Amino acid sequence: MSFYFAQFLTGLASASSLFLVACGLSLIFGVTRIVNFAHGSFYMLGAYLAYTLVQYVPGSIVGFWGSVIAAALVVGLIGAIIEVVMLRRIYNAPELYQLVATFGIVLIVQDAVLWIFGAEDKLGPRAPGLDGIVRIFGEPIPQYDLLLVALGPAVLGALWLLLNRTRWGVLVRAATLDREMVASLGVNQSWLFTTVFFLGSFLAGLGGALQVPRVSINLLMDLSIIAEAFVVVVIGGMGSIPGAFVAALLIGELNAFGVLVLPQATIVLAFVVMAVVLVIRPYGLFGKQETAAHAAGQVEAPIRPASPLKRTIALALLALLLVLPFLMGEFALVLATDILIFALFAASLHFIMGNSGMVSFGHAAYFALGCYGAAFLVKYFGGSMEMALVAGPLFAGLGALVFGWFCVRLSGVYMAMLTLAAAQIVWSTAFQWQELTGGDDGLLGIWPSDWARSKTAFYYLSLALCGGGILLLRRMIFSPFGYALRGGRDNPNRTESIGIDLRAQQWAAFVIAGVFAGIAGGVYVFSKGSIFPDEAAIPRSVDALVMVLLGGVQTLSGPIVGAGVFRLLEDEISRLDYWRAILGGIIVGIVIIAPEGIAGFIKRIAVKAGLEREGETAA
């Protein structure tokens, strides 16, 4: 019994840090409507900064706490600077662009931390004066943990006072409800947003700094805490501080006790809880349906069939692809194969995102399931490549069928979070189920059949499957099914009121997108000969998003252009040091300069050249 109580206290202690990160995330989302992927990076920065500062004042109580507070303040300042320099420019961009842009910041911070602090894990000192243990019911409890247990409710109380008893707090709460109205009443939103960002980042930095005496500090902290913080914020309800507190306790305890039952699968447990909560309460425990945007919704131009000129360009491209092996060497063919695979992967994401308005932040799940499905058939059933290329997409489709059932019940940010959660489940399963997937070592030796073994033959196989897949997806966009999905994207209520079962159609679209991502995955695994859990990880999902974004969400040719550019770019820069930071910078730059993507950007230039009409868009 006493052991369980000790475990309970441990859960509370970790819940406090989680709450600090999650409430900042929630606060920022509430006011700016930005889901800040970089919030985990602030947490990591806080830990590294505090660790560094503490080195200068060893053993002193004042020095230790001074370092913790100073680190948090610096992180708050960095957050405010990032808000002013970058995020301020994208408040009016669609939420997807914002998510991707903040992921760009994640990449930049990762490389900055690597450059400044080095790659090795850091072990900080215990907190002076709190380095002992207390015996509760005979079980040893670190004094420091008790402090953290008390800190969570203290911060909750302080935030409550700040939000309810100060003018600043009233303005923040008003801005959460109606930003435009707040501006109409003479409140400078920029100033409000920057201060909120400062506070949110400060709390994340504090959460990280407080971890210094407890855990080893490493470069993976950012994404692991952000995934958990997303779960907490979504369970609690986006924008709700008390919700974040309750959810942090729930997840903290779930982790503390889950470890006893399923030591390998605590992440899966957390995500399962989140999925269940979202299905029962789609806006989280304390959340409310998002207030409808007051600014007139942007109307997307209808998608038109290709003009004769575009058809000619497409045919010319196809002809070029057909003769490519006669023009290029083997290395270029491998790259071209890669581009084909990723073009299909991006096109499948575009199918649900651009055409159907469903934002998936975890599309890598289906790519990876396609990979693993194909690999399992070869490894465990002695199947041939031909059979595996069928098994992969089926496996991915099955995954999409299950996850999709949950996901299509939600929309917007919540849907993005749930798809991310689904991808994390796939990733952690692949990572932890060593017997089946080989874990981190992956599955090796999955090679094509003899006839497809040459680079040229495999290239043609990829061209047939991926090119065919893209054309098929395009065909569906121009079918009544595609119209229904676009109807759902533009106005769900009207679509349903003319008798379309939108949810069923969206579910079908989700499964189809999964199957096509699975085809891409199947081809991919045979092109590489191996598969690792990384294929399901967050960065892979972001890759797909970036490809779609690069090409432009509203343009059909976008995913193809995007995949081509992205792959070539990655091939160039991945040879450099700190290429993550460069990629991150490029992502942020694209979102700021050309939010409509490359294809869309070219289109806009063309429109400008032909028909100059300034200031057409409503604010």
Place this chain on the structure above:
Amino acid sequence: MADRMLVLDNVNAYYGKAHILHDLSFSIGKGEVVALLGRNGAGKTTTMRSIMQLVRPASGTVSFEGTDITRWPTHKVARAGLGYVPEERRIFADLSVMENLEVGRQPHRDGYPDWTVEHMFELFPNLSERRGNRGKQLSGGEQQMLTIARTLMGNPKLLLLDEPSEGIAPVIVEQMAETLLEIKAKGLTVLLSEQNLHFARIVADRAVIIESGTAVFDGSFEELESQQEIRDQYLSV
């Protein structure tokens, strides 16, 4: 020129590709109450939003007290002394009545009435009883009063009222008319968009009628009275 407080000069505004305001020009003198009349979709709300720079005019200028405020950020426009009461009320539903008023509070301006929370409760006695209630617990009429009170807390020089009588019980509309006359007596300039001609002529000195985003009539209510065809053509009912 000096008494022309707000001037719209050839303003063009769009929603996306839809051209809403076409070369709209009119002006309001200091201390005047002007009714902006016109049918649904004539562009009344867009006019209000263009003045507040919530819709950025594509061309033309909006000037206030001789200063060009076109393309200013909205909060700056508000701080210059323009108080906006939007059509759909848009009170902060989760904030209490007191907190709603607090959001609107701005420093006092010399030569203009200095509104305090107490004044608001004198002007709108119903709100006084509900000061601790949340915005969403108020009735439609009370919400409308709260939006006006909230905007007055910013001590505006000019009040933009977008269809204040819409969707409100006739008794409350009458009460509102009295309140507006009180506000007018304090020397506030008002631009009032209305469909209710009866309500408009009680409180307003002058009428501007717009149709398809262009001013088609600008004159006194007596003139409007004598021009039957204008009323038939541009005003419903």
